Amino acid sequence: MGDRGIGAETACAGGADTADEGVFMPVVVALGSVAVLILVAIAAPLASRRPAIATPVVYGTSGLAALVLFVTALAALLGHLDVAGEVVLPLGLPWVGAHFRIDPLSAFFLVVVDLGAATASLYALGYGAHEDHPERVLPFYPAFLAGMNLVILSADAFSFLVGWEFMSLASWALVMAHHHEEENRRAGYVYLVMASFGTLMLLLAFGLMAGPDGVYAFAEMGNRVREPWLPGLVLVLALLGAGSKAGLVPLHVWLPLAHPAAPSHVSALMSGVMTKVAVYGFVRIVFDLVGEPVWWWSAVVMGLGALTAVLGVLHAILERDFKRLLAYSTVENIGIVFIGLGLALAFRTNEMAGPAALAVTAALFHALNHSLFKGLMFFGAGAVLTATGERDIEKLGGLIHRLPVTAFFVLGGAVAISALPPLNGFVSEWMIFQAILLSPDLPQWALKFMVPAVGAALAFSAALAGACFVRAYGVAFLGRPRSAAAAEAREVDILSRTAMALLLGLCLLAGIVPGLVIDAASSVAIQLVGHDMPPQPLFPSLSIVPVSEGRSSYSGMLVFIFILISSGLVIWAIHRFASKTIRRGPAWDCGFPDASPATQYTADSFAMPIRRVFGPVAFGSYIERWMPPPGDPSPARLKVVRHDLPWEILYAPISGRVSRLAERLNTLQFLSIRSYLSLVFAALVGLLVVVAIWA
Amino acid sequence: MGGFALDLAHLLAGGMVLVSFMLLYQNRMFGLLNVFALHAVVLTASVAWQAFIQQAPHLYVTAAIALVLKAIVIPLALRRMVVRLEIHRSIETVGGIGLTMLMGIALVALSMMVMLQAAADADPLAREDVALALSVILLGLLMMVTRYNAVSQIIGFMSLENGLILAAAGAKGMPLVVEISIAFSVLVAFIVIGVFLFRIRERFDSVDTHALDDYREGRQ
Numbered sequence: 001m002g003d004r005g006i007g008a009e010t011a012c013a014g015g016a017d018t019a020d021e022g023v024f025m026p027v028v029v030a031l032g033s034v035a036v037l038i039l040v041a042i043a044a045p046l047a048s049r050r051p052a053i054a055t056p057v058v059y060g061t062s063g064l065a066a067l068v069l070f071v072t073a074l075a076a077l078l079g080h081l082d083v084a085g086e087v088v089l090p091l092g093l094p095w096v097g098a099h100f101r102i103d104p105l106s107a108f109f110l111v112v113v114d115l116g117a118a119t120a121s122l123y124a125l126g127y128g129a130h131e132d133h134p135e136r137v138l139p140f141y142p143a144f145l146a147g148m149n150l151v152i153l154s155a156d157a158f159s160f161l162v163g164w165e166f167m168s169l170a171s172w173a174l175v176m177a178h179h180h181e182e183e184n185r186r187a188g189y190v191y192l193v194m195a196s197f198g199t200l201m202l203l204l205a206f207g208l209m210a211g212p213d214g215v216y217a218f219a220e221m222g223n224r225v226r227e228p229w230l231p232g233l234v235l236v237l238a239l240l241g242a243g244s245k246a247g248l249v250p251l252h253v254w255l256p257l258a259h260p261a262a263p264s265h266v267s268a269l270m271s272g273v274m275t276k277v278a279v280y281g282f283v284r285i286v287f288d289l290v291g292e293p294v295w296w297w298s299a300v301v302m303g304l305g306a307l308t309a310v311l312g313v314l315h316a317i318l319e320r321d322f323k324r325l326l327a328y329s330t331v332e333n334i335g336i337v338f339i340g341l342g343l344a345l346a347f348r349t350n351e352m353a354g355p356a357a358l359a360v361t362a363a364l365f366h367a368l369n370h371s372l373f374k375g376l377m378f379f380g381a382g383a384v385l386t387a388t389g390e391r392d393i394e395k396l397g398g399l400i401h402r403l404p405v406t407a408f409f410v411l412g413g414a415v416a417i418s419a420l421p422p423l424n425g426f427v428s429e430w431m432i433f434q435a436i437l438l439s440p441d442l443p444q445w446a447l448k449f450m451v452p453a454v455g456a457a458l459a460f461s462a463a464l465a466g467a468c469f470v471r472a473y474g475v476a477f478l479g480r481p482r483s484a485a486a487a488e489a490r491e492v493d494i495l496s497r498t499a500m501a502l503l504l505g506l507c508l509l510a511g512i513v514p515g516l517v518i519d520a521a522s523s524v525a526i527q528l529v530g531h532d533m534p535p536q537p538l539f540p541s542l543s544i545v546p547v548s549e550g551r552s553s554y555s556g557m558l559v560f561i562f563i564l565i566s567s568g569l570v571i572w573a574i575h576r577f578a579s580k581t582i583r584r585g586p587a588w589d590c591g592f593p594d595a596s597p598a599t600q601y602t603a604d605s606f607a608m609p610i611r612r613v614f615g616p617v618a619f620g621s622y623i624e625r626w627m628p629p630p631g632d633p634s635p636a637r638l639k640v641v642r643h644d645l646p647w648e649i650l651y652a653p654i655s656g657r658v659s660r661l662a663e664r665l666n667t668l669q670f671l672s673i674r675s676y677l678s679l680v681f682a683a684l685v686g687l688l689v690v691v692a693i694w695a
Numbered sequence: 696m697g698g699f700a701l702d703l704a705h706l707l708a709g710g711m712v713l714v715s716f717m718l719l720y721q722n723r724m725f726g727l728l729n730v731f732a733l734h735a736v737v738l739t740a741s742v743a744w745q746a747f748i749q750q751a752p753h754l755y756v757t758a759a760i761a762l763v764l765k766a767i768v769i770p771l772a773l774r775r776m777v778v779r780l781e782i783h784r785s786i787e788t789v790g791g792i793g794l795t796m797l798m799g800i801a802l803v804a805l806s807m808m809v810m811l812q813a814a815a816d817a818d819p820l821a822r823e824d825v826a827l828a829l830s831v832i833l834l835g836l837l838m839m840v841t842r843y844n845a846v847s848q849i850i851g852f853m854s855l856e857n858g859l860i861l862a863a864a865g866a867k868g869m870p871l872v873v874e875i876s877i878a879f880s881v882l883v884a885f886i887v888i889g890v891f892l893f894r895i896r897e898r899f900d901s902v903d904t905h906a907l908d909d910y911r912e913g914r915q
Contacts, residue, residue, distance in 0.1 A: 672905075677842045684834070685805065692808040 047454025063121030126495030302342030309335030824865025831858030
């Protein structure tokens with residue numbers, strides 16, 4: 001331990017005096033940026049008297065710090081920086097210290113996190129001006145960013161958990177920013193309970209891995225010899241701990257409550273980025289720290305992923321609240337990422353290095369993609385909220401005329417999130433399918449049967465995601481406005497639009513040159529499964545070849561060019577051959593010329609067939625019919641009753657029992673001094689009796 | 696001298712247990728204070744004897760502190776307090792002396808069982824001493840639990856402290872600093888409780904702790 005401490009000092013000195021020694025440590029730059037974020041968080045309350053100045057300063061500084069982190073991590077990921085070495089700060093546990101380092105895995109997730117953070121800060125420069133109570137958001141926003149970065153930078157269990165709690169509590173404060181609404185207070189409470197539960201599980205997982213002699217540094221934790229039962233238990237704890245933060249079913253209950261409750265740029269971060277930090281935690285524990293996996297792990301991870309994907313998208317398609325719909329879609333995408341991770345585990349345990357590399361790269365790619373398009377969609381939802389004050393899509397409509405630019409970006413995001421080529425969502429889901437198609441080579445029969453079923457669930461959720469976003473976009477942006485607010489919407493400010501444009505551009509870039517992302521992730525794949533995908537050729541035609549040329553390949557660029565040419569041709573043909581005169585006249589409308597906007601196709605009616613087919617199983621839903629008694633002229637009513645089954649089966653009984661127990665124990669608060677003394681006395685005597693009997 | 700030293704140490708420590716039993720059934724304030732002073736005197740003798748047989752001069756200091764503070768200063772101060780509070784003529788209902796005595800006997804038996812088993816291979820002098828000290832501590836706690844009057848509870852607390860000092864003296868190698876600090880903490884606790892008693896009295900016209908509970912229930 002002593003020599004570690006000395007190593008720490010030299011490492012710190014090397015970082016601090018770059019000029020003297022000529023050693024440049026990216027992790028020191030990263031930690032410096034995190035320190036800046038924390039300083040901004042501390043300084044923000046002082047400046048909150050003047051929000052007109054504080055808002056741009058806080059978001060601007062946070063954005064710059066995130067940008068520095070992003071560039072550092074990207075350079076480290078691409079191998080342009082020497083990332084060897086750890087920084088050990090004399091913080092935290094005295095005999096451990098706080099270890100920080102950047103390895104390929106953390107560099108990749110730093111890129112994801114700080115790309116999201118930088119764009120969210122840019123968006124917030126415009127969006128944050130509409131905040132009623134900036135003093136409730138400004139201090140916690142940079143703290144939240146700092147927490148997420150700390151989790152990824154840390155290289156020992158203690159710093160990891162401190163960063164994790166920092167992230168959880170800061171985001172909790174952001175969820176509670178609009179606490180005057182009852183719904184948000186409940187969301188904050190549920191989130192707090194679930195976050196504490198998750199941290200507890202992670203604490204236990206790290207405790208088991210550290211063993212009785214307390215090895216907390218990741219560098220030594222990874223190659224310890226453990227009892228055979230221990231890694232399986234750690235997997236379960238990691239699924240509970242990281243999975244509750246990521247939103248795995250049935251631990252997802254807090255997510256659709258909490259994510260929409262925060263301001264939109266924070267929702268984008270929580271949904272797009274914080275869930276990735278949770279994925280990082282899971283990958284770090286299961287792929288890196290706990291040791292060799294067993295084949296049944298992959299079945300558990302894949303099964304949970306498939307369940308999460310299907311249930312998430314089924315909820316999303318029935319949801320009317322735009323932001324909550326996006327949160328449920330996050331649940332679905334996390335399921336897809338976990339399917340990829342489960343496949344990677346399956347291939348890795350069977351020493352099929354190539355397919356394992358494909359699956360893990362696909363999972364990481366999808367994590368990156370989801371952070372891009374979910375950020376974009378939440379920015380769009382925030383723009384709609386700013387323009388109309390509405391989150392219920394049934395009260396929107398026709399926004400494509402009022403917000404043409406936002407409508408275009410949201411359309412792009414919807415295409416990407418529905419996994420349509422040529423955008424990025426398609427590439428990663430296609431790669432996961434390619435990995436699924438390799439599953440017949442697996443030796444275990446259970447996996448041979450299971451993986452195709454998981455593939456079917458993935459295909460099903462991808463299709464429903466398409467339907468979900470057709471519905472959301474169609475009802476919110478097309479047709480005629482259903483409320484006065486929607487009819488009078490105004491386009492949002494230029495900074496918000498720039499942030500959305502940036503993300504859409506990145507979605508397109510990752511979609512048409514996916515080889516860049518795959519090559520960038522190759523060092524991560526080597527770290528996680530000991531192999532990487534073959535280098536993707538930039539030429540000819542920018543196609544990606546996951547396994548071999550003869551098997552399958554995909555070129556986003558070709559699809560993009562085809563779409564450009566064919567749609568260009570159609571436009572040209574229309575303008576060339578169709579009549580140039582545009583005439584607007586009343587539609588026939590079945591003899592009702594001035595139909596109300598309420599007669600338009602609604603979101604609920606769009607989702608009705610899916611609700612009828614899957615509702616009874618997935619939600620225990622049914623329709624209550626109320627007929628007026630004979631002679632009563634009032635209208636009959638239909639009411640759809642939908643249950644939240646995980647909540648009612650799993651959570652409600654537990655919370656009910658806890659509160660009943662608390663009620664009973666509450667009398668302990670009001671005893672007399674003598675009764676307390678008697679309790680102490682009885683406890684002492686009881687313990688002595690135990691000693692007397694067992695000693 | 697080994698046998699005699701052990702016997703006398705045993706006798707003195709056993710004497711403390713006996714005086715603790717006497718404390719349990721005292722229902723008059725002055726009687727209680729007198730017995731408490733006796734308790735401290737026996738403690739002094741016991742500690743002094745330990746100092747002699749262990750040849751540990753610092754234990755004489757402990758004995759002196761016990762004699763001056765516990766046997767003289769605190770009983771006298773409590774006596775003044777009782778007079779000023781005008782409760783010196785009141786008779787405290789100690790409810791169920793026989794039952795309390797039986798409980799006390801059970802506690803002594805328990806502490807003997809625990810200590811003789813737990814420290815079977817320890818030095819017999821220290822072992823017996825600590826076993827009896829544990830009895831004194833448990834009896835002090837029992838007294839605090841069975842009494843309603845704040846002054847009696849203080850006496851119970853002080854006799855508990857006496858048991859601690861007895862245990863500390865029996866265990867060889869306990870540094871003087873610890874004993875002095877225990878003595879001073881008792882003194883400070885005494886002062887705080889004394890001040891507190893008068894405050895209770897001002898508020899509630901009684902030092903019966905029932906009054907405090909009634910007040911709290913009223914606030915609920």
